[in-house]
Amino acid sequence: MPKRPAINTSPLQRKLKRVTSVPRGSMPIVFSSGAALRPLKTSESVARNIIHDIVENDLPSGTSLPSEAVMLKKYAVSRESLREGLRLLEVQGLISLRRGPGGGPIVGTVDPANLGRISTLYYHLVGATYAELIDAWAIAEGMLAELAARNPDRDRVRAAMAPYIVEQPHLHDESKADFVQSHSDFHFVMGALADNRVLQLSLSAIGEIITHHVILNADPRDARIIIETDHRAIAKAVAAGHALKARELTQQHMYSVSDFYKGEIGPKMDDFVEWR
Ligand SMILES: [Zn+2]
Known part of the structure; x- marks a missing residue:
């Protein structure tokens, strides 16, 4: 009988296999069903076109977008699809809608908090806990610090870190x-010094969830000394280009x-991440 070739699996692959293997006939909750290949709905296409136009025309936050009548003509869609498209963008904070006379859509901001908020729906459904969120936060911020320290524009890095290296007066x-x-x-x-907008947005979103879910329940001013001492040490390592130390x-x-x-929050650490 021919010998079967040895299957070369790394510890990580074995771990992933354990995590993703499920009983026959049932679907794992984390599963790529090809949703990325689904064609966009009309409302999503309008949303995409509006964002495209904001980028194309370099419109800053706070700029008024054209009226509904103008948009209906421009994007050639029904009023219902246009409104649904605008609503999709409003939920993400990418535009805001002023109601009433003289109202209309205005360009919003790209806030990682909104990306974080939508992620929490997914985290909750897979049963991710606050303890896992904190591990992810430590890894994510460590990566950003390492990339910031590796940024080749040393003058910019030093200038950005300088205010955090000097001791701040204690404001009572x-x-x-x-x-x-x-x-x-x-x-x-x-x-921002990581100079990779994908990583900055994706990784900062995790920190934003912590801010909104955990930090707002506690008073971080009690940890002022730890926070400020740590920030000074990190800022020095980033400014000096010591990437691994910074991480x-x-x-x-x-x-x-x-x-x-x-x-501060005790047993909540093992709770599922909530959507908020
Ligand atoms: Zn900090």
Whole structure:
């Protein structure tokens, strides 16, 4: 009997096989059903064309888009499809709709929080927990820090990191919202230095979910010392181009910040990620 060739499987492939193998006859919940190949509905095509026109004309956030009458003519679709298309974009924050006289669609912003929010529907359905979300956050932010440190435009990197290297005065009356904002600004600035918009958006979306689901339930000002000391060390590593150190420090930072929140939110860590 001929000997069967040895199947060369890596530990990761074996792990994936375990995760994705399901009993005969049932479908795994995470499954590519070819949805990416489905033709777009009319409302989705309109949405795509509107976004295309915003990009083509380089329209900044806050710019008014043409009236419904003009759009109906331009895109040659029914009023129902146009409104559905606009609604699709509104849900993603990519446009906003001002109601009433003088209203109409205006160009919105690309906020990773909206990408994060839609992702949470998927995470919830597969039963992903907050603990998994935090692991993903540490890995994602670590990758962004590493890429930022590797950015060849060293002057830009040093200039962007400079404000985070100097010790900030302690503002006793700083509101929680301001503190959360300045903390996430650091991660936003670092993410932008990765110079890869796909990674920046996709990976920042994870951090946005944490901000909205976990951080808003706690008071991160209590972790001020940890946060500011960590940010200074990370900013120094990024500015000096120490990529692996930047990644490691950032991952440690995400875990120490999340340990702080674990104390705040306790057993919720094993709950499924909610859609919010
Ligand atoms: Zn931080």
